[in-house]
Amino acid sequence: MKRESLLPLVGVAGLIVVWYLAVWARVVDPVLLPPPEAAFAALVKGMAGGKLGYDFWRTVERTAYATAIAAVIAIPIGVALGSNERIYRSVEFVIDFFRSTPASAMFPLFLVIFGVGDLTKILVAAFGAALVILFNVAYGVMNARKTRLLAAKVMGATRFRVLTDVMLLESLPQTFVGLRNGVSLALVIVVVAEMFIGSTDGLGQRVFEAQQLFEMPDMYAAIFAAGALGYGLNLLFLLMEKRFVHWSGK
Amino acid sequence: MGQAATAKASGATDRSERPAAEPVHITIRGLTKCFQGAPVYDNFDLDVPRGRFVSVFGPNGCGKSTLINLIAGLIPADAGTILFGGKPLRETKIGYVFQNYREALFPWMSAWKNIEYPLKIAKMDAAERARRVDRLVAHLGVKIDLTRYPYELSGGQQQLVSIMRALVVDPEVLFLDEPFSALDYEMTLFMRDQLQRVFNETRTTMVLVSHDLEEAVYLADRVLLLSRRPATIAAFPDVLLPRPRSDETLSDPAYVHLKGHCLEIFQREVRKA
Ligand SMILES: Nc1ncnc2c1ncn2[C@@H]1O[C@H](COP(=O)(O)OP(=O)(O)OP(=O)(O)O)[C@@H](O)[C@H]1O
Ligand SMILES: [Mg+2]
Numbered sequence: 001m002k003r004e005s006l007l008p009l010v011g012v013a014g015l016i017v018v019w020y021l022a023v024w025a026r027v028v029d030p031v032l033l034p035p036p037e038a039a040f041a042a043l044v045k046g047m048a049g050g051k052l053g054y055d056f057w058r059t060v061e062r063t064a065y066a067t068a069i070a071a072v073i074a075i076p077i078g079v080a081l082g083s084n085e086r087i088y089r090s091v092e093f094v095i096d097f098f099r100s101t102p103a104s105a106m107f108p109l110f111l112v113i114f115g116v117g118d119l120t121k122i123l124v125a126a127f128g129a130a131l132v133i134l135f136n137v138a139y140g141v142m143n144a145r146k147t148r149l150l151a152a153k154v155m156g157a158t159r160f161r162v163l164t165d166v167m168l169l170e171s172l173p174q175t176f177v178g179l180r181n182g183v184s185l186a187l188v189i190v191v192v193a194e195m196f197i198g199s200t201d202g203l204g205q206r207v208f209e210a211q212q213l214f215e216m217p218d219m220y221a222a223i224f225a226a227g228a229l230g231y232g233l234n235l236l237f238l239l240m241e242k243r244f245v246h247w248s249g250k
Numbered sequence: 251m252g253q254a255a256t257a258k259a260s261g262a263t264d265r266s267e268r269p270a271a272e273p274v275h276i277t278i279r280g281l282t283k284c285f286q287g288a289p290v291y292d293n294f295d296l297d298v299p300r301g302r303f304v305s306v307f308g309p310n311g312c313g314k315s316t317l318i319n320l321i322a323g324l325i326p327a328d329a330g331t332i333l334f335g336g337k338p339l340r341e342t343k344i345g346y347v348f349q350n351y352r353e354a355l356f357p358w359m360s361a362w363k364n365i366e367y368p369l370k371i372a373k374m375d376a377a378e379r380a381r382r383v384d385r386l387v388a389h390l391g392v393k394i395d396l397t398r399y400p401y402e403l404s405g406g407q408q409q410l411v412s413i414m415r416a417l418v419v420d421p422e423v424l425f426l427d428e429p430f431s432a433l434d435y436e437m438t439l440f441m442r443d444q445l446q447r448v449f450n451e452t453r454t455t456m457v458l459v460s461h462d463l464e465e466a467v468y469l470a471d472r473v474l475l476l477s478r479r480p481a482t483i484a485a486f487p488d489v490l491l492p493r494p495r496s497d498e499t500l501s502d503p504a505y506v507h508l509k510g511h512c513l514e515i516f517q518r519e520v521r522k523a
Contacts, residue, residue, distance in 0.1 A: 147353040150324050154346040155368040155419075165367075169358045247357035250401035 023122035032216060039220035047220050055206040056225050059190055062118065062202065063233070066125035066186040071179060074130040078137025078178075082171065083163055088138055099135055103189045107197065121193035121202075128189050129182035136178025140171030173248040176241040183233050190228060203229070263408055273330050275300035276321060276423065278495050281330035283313075283320060289480040290316050294330070296474070296483065298423075303449050303456045305466035307512065308476030308484070314459040317481070318425045321457070322346050334422060345416030345425040345454075351408040355400040361411045362396035386418050390448060406418045406437035410444060417448065426458045430465070442469060465515070467509045468495055475512060477519045485515045 016036050022028065023035045046052025079086040106124055114120040144167045152162045194204025203226045210219035241248065276298035283291045292315040298304055306314045319325045321332055323339045324346070336343040348354035355364050362383065369379040387396070392414065394407050404409065409429055416424055429445075430438040446469060449456055460466040466473055467489055475484040491505055499505050 145353045147348050148356065151346070151348060152371075153325045154322055154324060154344065155415075156371050156510055161371065166356070169356070172358075245358075247399065247401055250357065 008134035026100025029066060031214065034217045034220070038217040039224070042217035043221035043224055043225065046218065047225065050220070052206060052221055055201050055203050055222070055230065058201045059187070059194065059203040059226070060229065062122050062134070062194075063125065063183065063187045063229075065122045067129055067179070067183045069126040070129035070133055070182055070186065073126075074133035074178075074182075075137050078134045078175075079141055079163070079171070080135070082138035083167055085142060088142065095131060095135055095138075095151060097130040103185070104192055107193065111197065116198045121190055121197060121199070124193060125186040125189040129186040132185055133175070133178040133182040136181070137171055137175050140174025140178075141167050143174070144190060172245050173241070176237060176245060176248075180234055180237040180241075183223045183237060184230060187226075187230050187233060268340060272299045272302070272319075274298070275302075275335055276457075277331075277333045277336075278321070279331050281320065282328045284317060291320070291327075291330075292480040293472075294467050294481065298455065298457060299472065300335070300455055301453045303469055304456070304472050304474055305470035306457065306459045306474045306476065307463055307466045307514070307516065308463075308481065309478050310461075312476045312479050313481040315427050317476075318346075318427055318457055318459055321423075322425050322505055326341055335344040342423070343419050343421045345419065345421035345424040347409070347416050347429045348422070349428040349431055351405065351412045351429075351432070352400075355408060355415075359402050360397050360399055361394065361403060361407075364400065364411055365396070365414045365418050368415060372419065382418055386414055389451065390414065390444075390454065391505070405433050406441055409433065409441060413445070413448065415455075417452070419452060422453075423455045423457065426456065428459055428461060431461060445469065446494060463509060463512055464500070467505065467512060468499060473508075473512055475515050477518070478522060484519050486513070487511065 004067065017034075019036050023030065023033055027033075043052070047056065066080055081091065103124055106127060107120075108122045110124045110127075114123060148166050148170060149162055152166045190202070191204035191207075193199070194202035195208045196204075199205040203222055205224040207226070210216070210222060274297045276296075278294065278296040278298075281291050281296075282289065289313055291307075306317060316325070320327050322344055332339065334344075355361075356367065359367065365383050365386070366379050369382055374382070392410065394403065394410065396411075400411060401406050409432075412430070413426075426445075430441050433441060442465060448454075449469075458466070458469060460469075470489045472486055472488050474486050476482070477484045487508065489505075489508060491499055491502060491508075492496040
């Protein structure tokens, strides 16, 4: 049992070994691929009071705003659409279309409307995340177990009670799937926006700037910070799901 | 008038031992229901006696579930009237127990909250709700930890919780659609007797759909035998066996004879292709 939980470390160790081998064999230019300890030192230094830490929290902030805005808008609309299948079918194509459109293609449009500030980055990310959340919530509501809805109905629950007491809770597992995918997408969009939409901070800007200045350890440090953030956000939502949707999969 | 219709419906069955003038609880007249143009019920009449246990038995897909779903208002009828002691459904308290307890209970609520839920719908205050649930638990002698979530209980315990949820409002009629068919044999036998106890104690009118003739006859005061679709009443015999019924009932010649009689009618209906 104990040994099982150490298994993931094997992959990490393997990656570091491969990295060392690549450095040692000079597979790529040493300027482009510094040894792991250099990248790690840059990560620790940057996160502990350096600029990287600040950029990290800027990205967290933007992603959190984007996800919050998306959730606040998308969950009620998703519930409304999902509880009326006819309405959902009539807008499904539009939702699906924009859900499939790369959000980065919307940058110029949002730039014209909202300018180059923070708001644009947050709103584009919110736009992408909202469609993912909306889609999942609507499906969660639509796929609510028929028997449970009938059970509430036969007990005399009004349509509104059925919606609030049964459909909403039934859709919760799917809502969390939407939130998890939504926050991941929001992070992707925020990082890209930070790279290309005149930004002075954020992980995307950090990666881009380090690359421009050939500060490779800093660049790797920023990449790892971004990876850790993505992983952490996913984990956070998984833990929240476990806490709030204890019945999921049972 | 209801009595006459019942007598006509039950056809050749011997009625000499019938208690006289049984009060009718549910009156069904001219019930019609089609699925995709094909009728399941076509001008169907039935009287369900008050305070009796009626089992519904018939060939696969003949419309047993459809019948109780129509009566319970889960699906709309195309035509016909259904009255409960002269009242429409919306003025009548009913309980319904689904076959699939896993999909009928609310997994986000504890068993206790599940049972309490219909009282909440009825806008009863918390103290009264607690009193009612506690009374029901004591009355049935239930020994389940009701603070658990449904998925933490066994199948039989979950179905017992569903039955309690249906009973807590003191329904005038309790409908059960193959409530035990997802349980193993041992649990089924146990739950049958639990249900019989509930019936003996409450004398609520009960309508049970069963695919098990032994169970249908064992529990019932009357067995409603349906024909193939469009369903008609093939027979509606009385089960004049003393209650409470037990293992001895199963070897009682009257029980064996009636079961054989029902089986004969059932097979005759099945063979009518
Ligand atoms: N929603 C529906 N749409 C179309 N056909 C339906 C629908 N519900 C039931 N039917 C059909 O109506 C008939 C009666 O269905 P019902 O479920 O009442 O049968 P049943 O007697 O309960 O069968 P079983 O023994 O399988 O439980 C069946 O032939 C079924 O295929
Ligand atoms: Mg059925």
